Amino acid sequence: MSSVRSALQQVKRQLIFMRLFSVLLVSLLLFFSFASIFALTNLTWMYALLPSGLYFSFFGVKKVREVKLREAEEKLPELEWQLRTTEDTLGQENEVVESLHRRVLDKLLHIRNSYLVDGKKLTYQFVGIMVFAVLFFSVQIADVTVLDLTKPDSLTGLFVQDTLPDESADLSALPEGDRDIYGEEDVAELGDEELNLKLSQQANELDMNNLQDVQNKQFSGQEGLGDIGATADASYTESIDEDQQEIVKKYFEELAKVQ
Amino acid sequence: MLKLQEIKRDFDQVFDIIGEVVIGQEEVLRQMVIALLCDANVLLEGYPGLAKTLSVRTLAQLLDLKFSRIQGTPDLMPSDITGTYIIEESGGKRVFKFQEGPLFANVVLMDEINRATPKTQSALLESMQEKQVTVGNKTFKLEAPFFVLATQNPIEQTGTFNLPEAQSDRFLLKVKVGYPTPQQEMSIINKYTEVMKDRELKPLLSKEAVLQLQGLVRKVPVANDIKSYVVDLITKTRQHKDLVEFGASPRASIGLILAAKARALMEGRDYVTKEDVRTMAYPVLRHRLILNFEAERNNFSEDDVVKYLLK
Numbered sequence: 001m002s003s004v005r006s007a008l009q010q011v012k013r014q015l016i017f018m019r020l021f022s023v024l025l026v027s028l029l030l031f032f033s034f035a036s037i038f039a040l041t042n043l044t045w046m047y048a049l050l051p052s053g054l055y056f057s058f059f060g061v062k063k064v065r066e067v068k069l070r071e072a073e074e075k076l077p078e079l080e081w082q083l084r085t086t087e088d089t090l091g092q093e094n095e096v097v098e099s100l101h102r103r104v105l106d107k108l109l110h111i112r113n114s115y116l117v118d119g120k121k122l123t124y125q126f127v128g129i130m131v132f133a134v135l136f137f138s139v140q141i142a143d144v145t146v147l148d149l150t151k152p153d154s155l156t157g158l159f160v161q162d163t164l165p166d167e168s169a170d171l172s173a174l175p176e177g178d179r180d181i182y183g184e185e186d187v188a189e190l191g192d193e194e195l196n197l198k199l200s201q202q203a204n205e206l207d208m209n210n211l212q213d214v215q216n217k218q219f220s221g222q223e224g225l226g227d228i229g230a231t232a233d234a235s236y237t238e239s240i241d242e243d244q245q246e247i248v249k250k251y252f253e254e255l256a257k258v259q
Numbered sequence: 260m261l262k263l264q265e266i267k268r269d270f271d272q273v274f275d276i277i278g279e280v281v282i283g284q285e286e287v288l289r290q291m292v293i294a295l296l297c298d299a300n301v302l303l304e305g306y307p308g309l310a311k312t313l314s315v316r317t318l319a320q321l322l323d324l325k326f327s328r329i330q331g332t333p334d335l336m337p338s339d340i341t342g343t344y345i346i347e348e349s350g351g352k353r354v355f356k357f358q359e360g361p362l363f364a365n366v367v368l369m370d371e372i373n374r375a376t377p378k379t380q381s382a383l384l385e386s387m388q389e390k391q392v393t394v395g396n397k398t399f400k401l402e403a404p405f406f407v408l409a410t411q412n413p414i415e416q417t418g419t420f421n422l423p424e425a426q427s428d429r430f431l432l433k434v435k436v437g438y439p440t441p442q443q444e445m446s447i448i449n450k451y452t453e454v455m456k457d458r459e460l461k462p463l464l465s466k467e468a469v470l471q472l473q474g475l476v477r478k479v480p481v482a483n484d485i486k487s488y489v490v491d492l493i494t495k496t497r498q499h500k501d502l503v504e505f506g507a508s509p510r511a512s513i514g515l516i517l518a519a520k521a522r523a524l525m526e527g528r529d530y531v532t533k534e535d536v537r538t539m540a541y542p543v544l545r546h547r548l549i550l551n552f553e554a555e556r557n558n559f560s561e562d563d564v565v566k567y568l569l570k
Contacts, residue, residue, distance in 0.1 A: 070484075080532065081485070081530050081532045081533070084482040085482040085485075085530040085531070087482075089480040092480060094478040096478040096524075097478065097480045097529075099263065099529045100529040100530055103529070
């Protein structure tokens with residue numbers, strides 16, 4: 001019985017190895033894909049170690065824990081239900097159970113480990129790794145950068161550019177509201193009231209007979225210039241022809257772009 | 260060393276010969292043998308004239324088992340089947356002697372069990388369960404193997420005493436005997452209208468071999484996944500209140516595993532597969548499910564519900 005037990009353990013070890021190998025390949029695939037993306041965005045490829053490392057550590061443990069003989073049975077249909085039955089009856093002893101154990105052991109001795117390998121899946125994984133590895137090394141050698149994420153405004157620049165109108169665009173095609181450089185009339189109303197500004201004369205008069213040394217003053221933030229005020233006097237009005245307003249508007253927009 | 264292939268060969272031989280006598284009932288015969296290997300009993304349901312008696316008698320002959328047949332009638336008394344004491348003169352003295360009834364056989368066919376009174380049904384069911392009969396204050400052990408097949412006619416329900424659920428639960432399988440196909444019926448006509456005498460059959464297996472096989476069935480190992488599958492299935496019968504009023508009992512779980520083991524052994528395997536369970540779920544469960552009004556309104560049979568639960 002110990003030989004059946006060890007044969008089943010051998011099958012399980014093989015399954016664990018296969019699963020770990022598969023997780024390793026997927027981790028490599030993740031590494032090369034992330035490394036390619038980071039290289040194209042001018043970031044260091046070392047960051048790619050993080051997602052691939054996390055994947056390997058998490059799924060490596062998970063997949064090893066989930067190893068069941070059923071997986072081997074799926075790859076070896078002639079042993080369907082027999083491996084599981086044998087595993088569940090290792091402690092039992094009767095003629096039927098012993099017959100099953102002997103037969104399973106005999107079959108396992110004639111089965112090569114390569115039968116447990118999923119060749120199709122492995123091929124896909126290898127091809128994927130090769131593609132991304134070639135992409136990564138090509139990007140590194142050619143020093144290609146699609147987007148430079150090391151510059152802080154590289155991303156915002158992209159978005160701002162999208163919102164600015166094209167230089168060659170016809171300004172007359174702008175909506176009616178944008179044609180007035182003073183803005184919407186119903187939003188801002190230009191007044192014509194006068195602004196009266198008064199300065200308190202008392203605060204500015206100098207008594208030469210009452211001069212004192214400079215004293216340290218503690219400001220608590222409460223003191224303010226209460227007696228200084230402003231009132232509307234007259235608004236600034238500018239008369240520009242409507243035809244000329246377009247040119248002025250374009251000038252300011254160009255000026256904003258340069259800044 | 261266990262020779263599984265020899266066991267399979269023996270059974271194949273038995274089925275080949277029965278197949279020559281009873282045409283078109285292969286699955287029924289297989290299920291009957293499964294119940295015999297499980298040391299359990301079978302409820303046969305089918306219309307008259309479908310070779311139920313012939314099948315059972317042929318099987319008993321091939322397995323070298325003593326066969327008896329009881330016809331269920333409303334005036335059948337328990338003592339008519341168990342046996343009774345008769346007065347016999349011996350050396351000038353009159354003494355009571357026990358006269359064995361038809362239950363003292365290995366294979367008992369109780370035809371139309373639902374025509375017998377509940378009292379007689381109980382006597383039969385007690386013998387099935389205890390493998391013994393009690394007459395007066397004396398108990399008589401029945402010879403092993405003891406295998407009861409009770410038939411029920413699905414029509415002509417007037418004047419019958421249907422088996423209560425608790426009693427039908429004691430039968431491991433309920434086997435439905437169907438009509439043969441037109442080709443099979445043609446063979447039946449040719450066979451039974453040309454030959455006068457029944458074919459002489461020689462036993463293929465001995466009584467001891469049957470008992471040994473019954474012992475082997477219990478030893479067939481079952482994977483824990485299969486056991487979980489059976490428990491899930493039986494639990495589902497109790498949970499689907501939309502179709503089933505009352506589900507199967509734990510006796511059904513035991514019966515299903517046993518039947519699957521017997522099927523595996525009969526096919527020369529020393530392990531049970533999910534297919535064994537799925538195949539045996541129908542005869543094991545069909546008399547243990549009580550469908551609700553909704554299922555009956557939709558014309559669902561017990562087999563339809565089992566099929567649905569197996570999905």
